[in-house]
Amino acid sequence: MTTKPRTLYQKIWDAHVVDQRDDGTCLVYIDRHLVHEVTSPQAFEGLRAAGRTVRRPDLTLAVPDHNLPTTARKDAQGHVLPIADLESATQLAALRTNAPEFGIRYIDATDREQGIVHVVGPEQGFSLPGATIVCGDSHTACHGGVGALAFGIGTTEVEHVLATQTLLLKQSRTMEVRVEGKLGAGVTPKDVILHVIGVIGTAGGTGHVIEYRGNVFREMSVEGRLTVCNMSIEGGARAGLVAPDETTFAYLQGRPYAPAGADWDKAVAWWKSLATDEGATFDKSVAIRAEDIQPTVTWGTSPEDVSAIGGLVPAPEDFADASKRDAVKVSLEYMGLAPGTRLTEVEVQNVFIGSCTNSRIEDIRAAAQVLKGRHKAAGVKWAIVVPGSGLVKAQAEAEGLDKVIIEAGLEWREPGCSACLAMNPDKVPPGERCASTSNRNFTGRQGPGSRTHLMSPAMAAAAAVTGRLTDVRELVG
Amino acid sequence: MEPIAHVAGRAIPFGRKNVDTDVIIPAHWLKTITREGLGKGAFEAVKKEPGNVFADPEYAGAPILIAGDNFGCGSSREHAAWALLDMGITCVIAPSFSDIFSGNAFKNGILTVALPQQAIDRLLEVAKTDPVDIDLETQTVTTRFQDRFAFEIDPFRKHCLLNGLDEVGLTMAQGETISAHEAKTRAELPFLARTPASVD
Numbered sequence: 001m002t003t004k005p006r007t008l009y010q011k012i013w014d015a016h017v018v019d020q021r022d023d024g025t026c027l028v029y030i031d032r033h034l035v036h037e038v039t040s041p042q043a044f045e046g047l048r049a050a051g052r053t054v055r056r057p058d059l060t061l062a063v064p065d066h067n068l069p070t071t072a073r074k075d076a077q078g079h080v081l082p083i084a085d086l087e088s089a090t091q092l093a094a095l096r097t098n099a100p101e102f103g104i105r106y107i108d109a110t111d112r113e114q115g116i117v118h119v120v121g122p123e124q125g126f127s128l129p130g131a132t133i134v135c136g137d138s139h140t141a142c143h144g145g146v147g148a149l150a151f152g153i154g155t156t157e158v159e160h161v162l163a164t165q166t167l168l169l170k171q172s173r174t175m176e177v178r179v180e181g182k183l184g185a186g187v188t189p190k191d192v193i194l195h196v197i198g199v200i201g202t203a204g205g206t207g208h209v210i211e212y213r214g215n216v217f218r219e220m221s222v223e224g225r226l227t228v229c230n231m232s233i234e235g236g237a238r239a240g241l242v243a244p245d246e247t248t249f250a251y252l253q254g255r256p257y258a259p260a261g262a263d264w265d266k267a268v269a270w271w272k273s274l275a276t277d278e279g280a281t282f283d284k285s286v287a288i289r290a291e292d293i294q295p296t297v298t299w300g301t302s303p304e305d306v307s308a309i310g311g312l313v314p315a316p317e318d319f320a321d322a323s324k325r326d327a328v329k330v331s332l333e334y335m336g337l338a339p340g341t342r343l344t345e346v347e348v349q350n351v352f353i354g355s356c357t358n359s360r361i362e363d364i365r366a367a368a369q370v371l372k373g374r375h376k377a378a379g380v381k382w383a384i385v386v387p388g389s390g391l392v393k394a395q396a397e398a399e400g401l402d403k404v405i406i407e408a409g410l411e412w413r414e415p416g417c418s419a420c421l422a423m424n425p426d427k428v429p430p431g432e433r434c435a436s437t438s439n440r441n442f443t444g445r446q447g448p449g450s451r452t453h454l455m456s457p458a459m460a461a462a463a464a465v466t467g468r469l470t471d472v473r474e475l476v477g
Numbered sequence: 478m479e480p481i482a483h484v485a486g487r488a489i490p491f492g493r494k495n496v497d498t499d500v501i502i503p504a505h506w507l508k509t510i511t512r513e514g515l516g517k518g519a520f521e522a523v524k525k526e527p528g529n530v531f532a533d534p535e536y537a538g539a540p541i542l543i544a545g546d547n548f549g550c551g552s553s554r555e556h557a558a559w560a561l562l563d564m565g566i567t568c569v570i571a572p573s574f575s576d577i578f579s580g581n582a583f584k585n586g587i588l589t590v591a592l593p594q595q596a597i598d599r600l601l602e603v604a605k606t607d608p609v610d611i612d613l614e615t616q617t618v619t620t621r622f623q624d625r626f627a628f629e630i631d632p633f634r635k636h637c638l639l640n641g642l643d644e645v646g647l648t649m650a651q652g653e654t655i656s657a658h659e660a661k662t663r664a665e666l667p668f669l670a671r672t673p674a675s676v677d
Contacts, residue, residue, distance in 0.1 A: 015666070018658040019651060023632045027651065029658050031669045039554065041510035052645070055655075058675040067508065087508035094510050105674055131669055138553040138577060154555035154581035156644070164648045166655055170631070202495060203547040206576060236550065238576050259668035267668040302495060323494045323545060421504045442499040442551060444522055 005277035007174050008243050009209045012149040012274065016132050018166055028169045030161050031131035032148075034117040035062040035104065037095040038423070039136025043159035044098040055165045057103035061126055064092050064109050065116045069425050070386050070413035073110050080110055088424065102162070115389020115415040118142040118356035122226060123389055125255025129244035129271040134161055138233045139356045139439060145226030146252065147244030147274065149209070152233065173283040175208035175237065179216040181290030186473040188366065189224035190358060190437065190456035192216065193231045194296040198306035200286055205237025208284060211276065212242050216290050222251040223360045230357045231439050234303035243275045297343060297469055298441045298454040300331040305441070307343060309459070309471045315339030334443055335451050336431070343469050346453070350434035351376070351383035351410070351464040352446070353457050355420035358437035359388030361395050363457040368401040370461035370476055371408035377467030383410040384426065386418040410464060422447040435463035478586045480641035484568040484611045487539040488604040489530050492597070494545030498578065501549065501557040515556055516563030541609055543600055544571040548589075549578025558585040568611050570618065572597055583634050584644065590618060596626045613639060 006014070019027040040062075047053070054060060067088035074080055083089040092109070099106035107113050113120065117135055121127035121143055129147030134140060136158045143150035157167055177196055197204075210232050217225060225242040232240030249268055252258045259267045294308035305328075307314070313332065316325040316339070332339065337346065353359075353367050364387060376383050385405050387393040393415060396402055402412045419426040420438035422445065428434040430449025437460050438445075441452035453469060462470040506518035524531050542561065548571040549557060558581040561569065568588040579589045590611060592600070596618070600609060603620045610619045613635060618626040637644065648655075663670040 019654050021633060025631070025633050027648065027654070029655070029662070032672075038507050042512050042555075045510070046645075050645070052649070058672050085508075091508050091510055126672070128669065130666075136553060136555075138551065140553075152553035152577055154553055154558070154577060154584065156555060156581065156584040160645050160648065163645050164652075164655060165659075166648060168633075168644060168648065202550055203573065203575075206547070206573065233551075236547070236575065257672050263668045266666075270666060270668075327494060423504045423507060440499070440551065442497050444503055445499055448503075448522070 005280035007276045007280045007282065008147070008211055008241055008274055009149065009172070009174050012130050012132065013171055015130065025168055025170055027166050028132060030134050030165055030167060031059060032121070032126055032128070032133045033060040033161050034121055034133070034135035034140070035060060035095070035099070035158070036066060036117050036135070036137065037064045037091045038066045039155050040098065040158055041091060041094045042155045043162060044102065046159045047102070047162060052163045054102040054104060054162045059165065060104045060162070061107070062095055062099035062104050063107040063114055063117055063120050064095055066417045066421065066423050067091055068109055068416040070384070070416045070418045073414055085425070112390040112394065115392065116356045116359065116417055118230065119359060119388030119392065122146050122222070123255070123391055125252050125258030128252065128258070128267070129248055130274050134167065139230050141232040141237070141239050142226050142230035142356055144229035144232065144239055144241035145222055146248055147241060147271065149239055149241065151239040172209040172238065173207050175205055175210045175284040176282040176286070177210050177212050178214040178285065178287045179212070179290055180214040180287070181216065183216060183290045183293060186295050186458065186476065187293050188456040188458060189220055189227040191293055191296045193228045194298065194306045194454060195293045196288065197231065197235045197303050198296070199288060200235050202234060202302055202304045203236040205232060205235040208237050210235070210237045210240040211282070212240060217242050218245065221362060222248055223362045226360070227357055231303070234439060244271045295456065295459055295472055297459065298452070299335065299337060299343065300328065301334055301441055301443045302327070302331065303439070303441060303454065305331065309343055309469065311343055313337045313339055313341040313343065344471060346469045347379055347433065347467055348435045348453065348463050348469065349379060349381050349432040350428050351380055351460050352419040352434055352436040352438065353384070353460050354386030354388070354418045355438035356388065356417070357439045358457050359386060359392065361392050363437065364392065364396045364401050367457040367461040368404040370458050370465065370472060371410065372404050374408055374465045376409040376464045379467035380464055383464045384413050384419065385410050386413040387415050389415050408464070419446050421445060428452070435460045435469065478641045478643055481567060481586050481588055481638050482613050484540050484588060486541060486608050487536055488541035488543050488570070488600065488609040489536045489539045490601045490604040491530055491542055491544045492601050495547045495550055496544050497551035498549060498554050498557040499551055502554065502560040507554060507556050512559045514563060515560035519560040519564050538565055540565055540567050541611070542566050542569045543597060543604055544569060545597070546572045548574050550575040553577045555581045555585070558582045558587055561587060570597065570600060583638065586638065586641065588613060588638060590628045592618065592626050592628055599624060
């Protein structure tokens with residue numbers, strides 16, 4: 001049989017088509033389903049109302065993250081502390097009862113393995129190359145970092161997957177984002193993806209699945225790839241992937257949910273066959289020179305509003321598109337920024353290091369490296385470091401990073417989504433600025449009136465030390 | 478799901494571009510465990526702006542929303558669709574929609590109509606004074622000024638919307654086909670077919 005050269009995405013897609021309709025809509029099998037407390041209650045309610053069960057509870061994993069306070073979860077005697085916000089407590093309690101009721105493994109807030117779903121999945125080896133992975137959260141694209149086809153779904157789709165382990169989908173178009181060259185000092189995976197979004201725009205990937213290609217991604221760690229793929233959705237793409245390779249296999253081997261024994265060898269052989277074939281074509285291609293990427297921050301309220309740290313706050317007139325000019329005007333007003341201001345003169349009052357984008361051990365290490373022997377600036381009122389999971393927290397503590405962070409005057413918290421979105425007690429006060437390693441700088445995202453500047457963990461740590469947006473290369477040579 | 482064939486009435490001339498789901502329904506409204514009552518939180522920040530269209534009594538109870546490019550970008554929260562529905566909106570017209578949002582809208586019986594910016598500009602003008610009419614059967618948007626804009630829609634989605642079909646039920650009827658796929662995966666890609674939690 002001869003087959004046309006296919007992309008990584010097409011190979012994964014083909015392996016999962018259960019049925020195809022005449023109009024091209026496909027019934028696609030879902031290998032792994034992650035469930036959290038915010039987007040699942042109505043789905044479980046729907047199943048219950050219709051008398052339906054979960055088809056494959058063994059392929060499903062439930063973990064709370066969005067609502068959880070990141071302060072201590074137990075008192076000194078080991079008693080679980082109540083959650084003050086009643087609505088949050090209700091939503092968390094719903095997951096705690098729904099998951100076991102439907103036979104799904106549930107990781108509790110007080111378990112060591114608890115964390116942000118997108119940190120837990122890869123960390124447990126639950127997320128595998130070539131697998132289709134869904135979760136009721138748009139940052140599910142993250143798992144593309146291990147070479148999985150992973151994307152966010154809405155609650156009705158959560159219900160659909162729970163009941164049938166499938167989804168009705170149309171094949172996406174393919175987009176190649178190629179970054180070749182040598183990244184400069186201080187340029188991290190977060191800077192790469194912020195730069196990419198700046199180039200393609202927040203709708204640049206709409207209708208597409210992105211494959212990140214080129215030596216920069218090949219040489220990147222799995223954690224870095226997870227950071228990049230995580231923000232695919234900020235470029236409009238529902239999913240982003242990096243081809244699985246030896247780096248991926250080494251990362252996954254031995255993790256609790258990863259295949260073992262003969263299954264492992266079989267898996268690696270198949271994973272190796274998934275790479276995009278020579279001669280396969282993409283519907284859209286973008287090429288970026290690694291040397292053009294600088295440590296990057298956002299200045300506006302859209303993730304495409306990026307600039308190299310050495311740059312200036314732009315003026316609405318700098319943009320050709322009339323509606324973008326209007327958006328920039330509104331954005332700068334909201335952000336309280338005057339065009340022409342040097343970004344390095346912008347003062348921050350809050351620092352948040354965490355979120356599914358940047359809360360893994362390499363992120364904590366990068367922040368700690370900058371913080372070591374330094375102290376947060378007087379103008380920084382609130383600065384927290386929130387590990388992505390209990391296992392990341394334990395690893396960081398084993399390396400003594402928690403001490404470095406605490407000695408620098410930052411808080412070391414319990415795992416959760418925290419200040420990435422204003423659903424738990426970690427919020428940025430109105431009118432105040434936050435140097436944040438999260439993924440969205442939308443109006444009100446970190447709390448009503450909050451002003452978010454997205455950046456890498458090292459850059460956020462540098463901002464904590466100086467009290468303003470800072471080029472990390474000035475602190476770490 | 479309610480069948481939907483025709484939406485007619487006043488349209489809110491919002492027109493804004495890149496309306497993200499945090500704007501449609503801020504995160505603090507997501508703590509609900511039901512689908513109802515989210516209309517109160519819809520466009521919360523916009524409603525605080527002086528002279529905003531949502532405060533204009535002219536558009537009270539309007540079933541249609543007209544917006545700019547890339548409507549519904551951002552998070553996958555289906556609460557955005559529920560919030561619109563709770564406001565009484567059953568059709569959104571924009572030049573383009575985020576993929577996740579348009580899927581969520583469809584699954585809740587909200588019709589998303591994509592039209593070129595020129596048509597949007599015209600409809601934003603008409604909406605200030607007159608109703609807009611959307612017919613799903615003929616796939617057209619019309620006004621009483623002889624405007625007539627044709628729109629594309631996926632045939633399967635059209636069929637489901639017109640008949641109020643529930644996708645979960647439709648797929649469950651294909652249980653045997655799904656089982657056959659599972660058997661094939663178990664044989665060929667066993668490492669995908671099971672986890673340590675599987676009993677087989």
